[in-house]
Amino acid sequence: MKFGVVVFPGSNCDHDAYHAIGHVLQKPVEFIWHQSEDLHHCDAIILPGGFSYGDYLRTGAIARFSPVMKSVEKFANSGGLVLGICNGFQILLEAGLLPGAMMRNSGLRFICKHVHIRVEETNSPFTCAAQQGRILTIPIAHSDGNYTCGETELKELEKHHQVLFRYTTPGGKDDAAGNPNGSTANIAGVCNRAKNVAGLMPHPERAVEAVLDSNDGLVIFRSMIEALVGAAKATA
């Protein structure tokens, strides 16, 4: 099992994802340069947070055309696990690998703080180790995290259990007070219909050790590891 963390010019959470997988969870992980079309036989790809290409034009809009993204698209279309965190989520939206689009936070300001998200769906490789309905404390750090989609699209997302995480209050209530950026239906993270590609605005890689005030993010990476182990067993 091997994870790959893509490095775009301007990625700045690449080392944090690497640290979470490689040092905290002790699983093989390597960086993949944006110019590379070779994914180095990785079993799961993480598109990390940051400001790829300075967020110029539109978040993720330029990174989406990187050589590496051609391979990531192929990898995703053939069932490979791809997780986009924050800027990585934005890139996946721009690449059309996930439904919806991203707008500026409703408050028009960058926000960095711990938020609460509820696990909405455990039948996915990104949440299979989590408990349904569990509230995770995970930080956000973004200007453009206001996830949006049309009504029909939202219905489709709900119908196919693609909403993985929703913002809630600390007590688990769905209301505007728990939603930091104004996202549609308090959505914090979604996956594609095949459930092998997921994106979320909160940073699970920043919540992997108790000294960082939360290790709730581990469950997402552990889920991916479980899914990969399960898949390996199934093919063995």
Added chain:
Amino acid sequence: MATAQTEIKVTTEIAAEHGVTREEYARIQKILGRDPNITELGIFSVMWSEHCSYKSSKVHLKRLPTRGKLVVQGPGENAGVVDIGDGLVAAFKIESHNHPSYVEPFQGATTGVGGILRDIFTMGARPIAVLDSLRFGEITASNTTSEEDAAKNRRILDGVIRGVGSYGNCFGVPTVGGEVAFEPCYAQNPLVNALALGIARKEEIFLAKAKGVGNPVIYVGAKTGRDGIHGASLLASAEFTEESQQKRPNVQVGDPFLEKLLLEACLEAMKTGAVVAIQDMGAAGLTCSTCEMASRGGTGIEVDLAKVPQRETGMTPYEIMLSESQERMLLVAEKGREQEVLAVFKKWGLDATVVGEVTDGGLLVVKDHGKLAAKIPAHPLAEEGPVYNRPIAEPTRRKETEQDWFAFAAEGAELTANFTKLLAAPTIASKQWITEQYDSMVRTNTLAGPGASDAAVMRIKETKRALALATDGNGRWCQLNPKAGAMHAVAEAARNVAASGARPIAATNCLNFGSPEKPEVMWQFSEAIDGLGEACTALGTPITGGNVSFYNETLGKSIYPTPTIGILGILEDAEKVLKVAFRNEGDVIVLLDGSNSSKAGPQAQPRAGKRREFSSSEYSKTIGGIVAGEPPAIELGAEKWVIDCMVALAAEGTLQSAHDISDGGLAVTLAESCFAANELGATVTVPEDAAAEYALFGERGARVVISVSPEKLAAVRNTARQYGVGAHEIGKVNRDNILRIEYKGRAVVSAAVPALRDAWANSLKRNLKLQ
């Protein structure tokens, strides 16, 4: 076209327009043995500007302690460097970007952050934290500030905050702390002081010494444009007048994305082993980097400007040499290995071009398409600028009487309403609304971000250790007594570091003052230097670098003299970091007091002295509208004992929380420890030897409030005794979510914590009236 300007005949009048005095011009003629051409005049004028040459401060800065066991690099390089063990060093420095931030708040602040980050990674260190010490005019209307001015101050604050955030967030360095304070004197001259901290392996530190004749000089990063010309000389080295807004073109524009690429590329290029020296192009751009690298290396440098990547056409040598375009670096590579270096920059998509070479003979030679544009001996240009021992005169102050001082409320007065008002005072109120706009967590090293502990605490992943950093400054106190105020700034920063559990080891300073041409300002400066020197020596924190910012004046009115101090500390065991939040019901609240100790004995002070001292407090300003008197007397011995005691207590792991007493006094300290906790309050009894307001809101130093679980109390008392520090049991943490402070048997403050928290937490947002 390009040569038109170089043919201007230089006269003393043109020199004067460049801020070069008649005497300085004569000195230039002597160094050159002839009249300078216009490009040469431009080069001299920026290098000899106050900002770059420290000509008015040099004679005083010599009095600062700069040596210490752990100091690897003191002042004079791009940043100070200290040994932090495990083969690692920390590079850190604080710098001002005050004037640009007034003229263009967003870009002024971004380029302030960008500049200090480059200073750190120029040394080969990866930046791991940024702190910002910010000061603005009042943001609410009052009898000193009109609504129009308050609105303007709010806009400046908003621009600066956005600028600081946008740069750090994109660059990927956590902005983890600092201060935000408000005084009317900063209305037209806000202070934006940015501190950056980086880590490197000791043997991999890079210096800016151009060595090896024939080695290529390589320009990397952003293309050169016409922005920021004379930023250092005309913007930073002159006071503001009514026309200052016209200086907007002198402000540079920041691009954090480019800087992020530059960081990664520079660190990677350094790893090749082919880089000999490197310096960023900050103030005075290409001029400063070429002549300083040559001067330090005892060599010369020859460059051809035709090879410099340019953003605009038709730029003259004068403009190229003086441009302060951001995100540029100049480096010297080993001859024959330049391709290795160039390849790294190409990989990161950055311009990198050989523009010249290191020469012998010590000359800075500037050519333009092969034609000579300037030829100046590098060392005299960089190091032999004018040095002024400017006149000093203590300002005459009206003698104050008791009528000028704060009158304490009658005994038995209820103080909750005043306390609530104090908590909402912008300087005291929570800065969360601001700090949430900064990414304080990227790179997952932040053990204590904004407000969590008295200092920002960053772990060093490959070790057990962490670094703690705090900045402090109190302009009001320095205005009343520059020496004592400066000492307090050092003591408070060091105390903050110690209250996080770390041992303070080194300091950096940013000295913000008015015009050095005024003897009264130079007196303030000289006094402040004496105070800094004395305090840094006493507390064992040598000054490793920083900067001086003079001319913080608008229309002839100076700011309060404001030395800002950054202190770095080492926490041997990162897991023992102390935070301000109370933890458990029933924990004992203890006041550690260095001056009320077995060593010092209680300080007997007459009642009038207490009124005088109290008149300089935040409470006196906010509640009484009085700014007068003197800062509290400072006892450096007491400060040192408390610091040593805190470090020992943290190492023993016996404490639940720690929070020092500073702005707003004991009451604010207690409240903040409640606010940070989860549904906890405190019941406290304060000493009765002074007025209730003095006991609650007095700001005397050398004190820290700790909480201790009852079974550890004896051990804590024992340690305090060993360090000669008074440990007074003053109360208990309660579960009632009420803060109750008793004085002479009755509650003088009693309020629900959520109500107090609301006043404190939402004040800034309410006052800013922004969205």
